[in-house]
Amino acid sequence: MARLTDTQLRAWKKSPPAKAKDIPHGSVPGLALRRGPHSMTWSLQLRVKGEGGVSARGRQINGKLYRVTLGEYPGLTLEAARASANTYLDQARRGVNPANALQAEATIGGLTLDRLAHAFIEE
Numbered sequence: 001m002a003r004l005t006d007t008q009l010r011a012w013k014k015s016p017p018a019k020a021k022d023i024p025h026g027s028v029p030g031l032a033l034r035r036g037p038h039s040m041t042w043s044l045q046l047r048v049k050g051e052g053g054v055s056a057r058g059r060q061i062n063g064k065l066y067r068v069t070l071g072e073y074p075g076l077t078l079e080a081a082r083a084s085a086n087t088y089l090d091q092a093r094r095g096v097n098p099a100n101a102l103q104a105e106a107t108i109g110g111l112t113l114d115r116l117a118h119a120f121i122e123e
Contacts, residue, residue: 003025003026003027004023004025004026005078006077006078009033009040009073009074009078010074012040013074016036016037016038017036017037018037019037020034020035020037021034021036022034022035022043023035025081025085028086028089029089030046030089031044031082031085032045039072041070041071041073042069042070042071042072042073042076042084042085043068043069043070044067044084045065045066046066046092046098047063047064047065048062048063048066048092048098049062049063049094050062050063051063051064051095052064066097066098066099068088068099070084070085071084
């Protein structure tokens with residue numbers, strides 16, 4: 001399968017399809033461009049090592065399939081999407097769930113507005 005190129009992406013952005021379609025990247029496993037009538041979004045499908053338990057021989061089993069949305073093209077370029085996907089795939093190979101890590105990062109480790117207000121007042 002051929003790798004996606006920036007020239008292809010720019011041409012596709014000018015002529016959106018009638019129906020949504022996933023186009024695999026070609027060289028980064030699980031990375032795909034979700035091309036729809038209104039937007040083009042990068043997504044990554046992966047399985048986290050060890051989430052499926054341990055086999056009888058002691059080997060870690062991959063868990064369920066996750067889909068992580070990386071960002072929208074052209075805000076997230078082809079090169080940045082590749083870099084992000086490789087980072088998340090590396091985390092999954094080490095047993096870290098990127099979906100959970102992204103959620104914790106978005107909430108700053110569970111910091112709520114109430115806790116933030118108290119911390120602000122105390123400082």
